[in-house]
Amino acid sequence: AQTVTQSQPEMSVQEAETVTLSCTYDTSESDYYLFWYKQPPSRQMILVIRQEAYKQQNATENRFSVNFQKAAKSFSLKISDSQLGDAAMYFCAHTQGGSEKLVFGKGTKLTVNP
Amino acid sequence: DGGITQSPKYLFRKEGQNVTLSCEQNLNHDAMYWYRQDPGQGLRLIYYSQIVNDFQKGDIAEGYSVSREKKESFPLTVTSAQKNPTAFYLCASSPGGIGWYFGAGTRLSVL
Numbered sequence: 001a002q003t004v005t006q007s008q009p010e011m012s013v014q015e016a017e018t019v020t021l022s023c024t025y026d027t028s029e030s031d032y033y034l035f036w037y038k039q040p041p042s043r044q045m046i047l048v049i050r051q052e053a054y055k056q057q058n059a060t061e062n063r064f065s066v067n068f069q070k071a072a073k074s075f076s077l078k079i080s081d082s083q084l085g086d087a088a089m090y091f092c093a094h095t096q097g098g099s100e101k102l103v104f105g106k107g108t109k110l111t112v113n114p
Numbered sequence: 115d116g117g118i119t120q121s122p123k124y125l126f127r128k129e130g131q132n133v134t135l136s137c138e139q140n141l142n143h144d145a146m147y148w149y150r151q152d153p154g155q156g157l158r159l160i161y162y163s164q165i166v167n168d169f170q171k172g173d174i175a176e177g178y179s180v181s182r183e184k185k186e187s188f189p190l191t192v193t194s195a196q197k198n199p200t201a202f203y204l205c206a207s208s209p210g211g212i213g214w215y216f217g218a219g220t221r222l223s224v225l
Binding site: 004106 | 145147149154155156157158159162164170172202204206208211212213214215216218219
C-alpha cells in the first residue's frame with residue numbers, strides 16, 4: 001500500500017520565485033526519517049534535504065527548507081529564489097521498518113520558467 | 115572517489131534470457147538496495163540487504179534474484195520470469211537509515 005503521497009504530479013514556478021511541493025505520509029512509527037530527493041534529466045538521485053522525526057525544528061539547506069507537521073504527517077518542501085537548475089523530478093520519501101527501507105512517493109515534476 | 119558504480123548504463127535483454135546488473139560501492143555501507151523506476155510510479159523496492167550473505171524481498175521481488183557475497187557488491191539478476199523488465203534500475207547504499215546514496219542507474223530494455 002502506498003504510504004507516501006505527492007498530490008501534485010506537476011508544478012511550475014517563475015525563476016527567482018518561491019514554490020512549495022506537498023507530501024503526506026502514513027506511518028505508525030514514532031521515530032523515522034523523511035527525505036526529499038531531486039532527480040534531474042540525468043536521472044541521478046540527489047539528496048536535497050533530510051528531517052529526523054524526533055526533531056521539531058524544520059530542516060533547511062540553503063534555498064531549500066521543509067515544513068514538517070508530525071501530527072498531520074505532512075512534509076512539504078519550499079524552494080526559494082528558484083533557479084533554472086532546480087527543474088527536475090522531486091521525490092518525497094520516508095524510512096519504514098526501523099529505517100530498514102526507504103519508501104518513495106510518485107514524484108512531482110517541477111518546471112522553472114525563465 | 116567514494117560512491118556507487120552501476121554497470122552497464124544500458125542493457126538489452128532477449129526473450130527468455132537472464133541478465134545481471136552490477137552494483138559496487140566503496141562507501142563501506144552495510145546496507146544495499148535495488149529499486150525499479152517506471153514512468154509515473156516513483157521508485158519501488160525490489161530487494162535489499164543489510165549484511166553480507168543475507169537479503170530480503172522488497173515490494174516487487176518476483177522475477178528478480180540477488181546475491182550479497184561481498185560487502186561492496188550487490189548484483190541484481192533479472193530472470194526470464196520477469197515478463198515486463200523494461201525499466202530504469204537504481205542501486206543504493208546506506209550507512210544505517212540516515213541517508214541513501216544512489217548510483218547513476220541502468221536502463222534495461224527488451225529486444
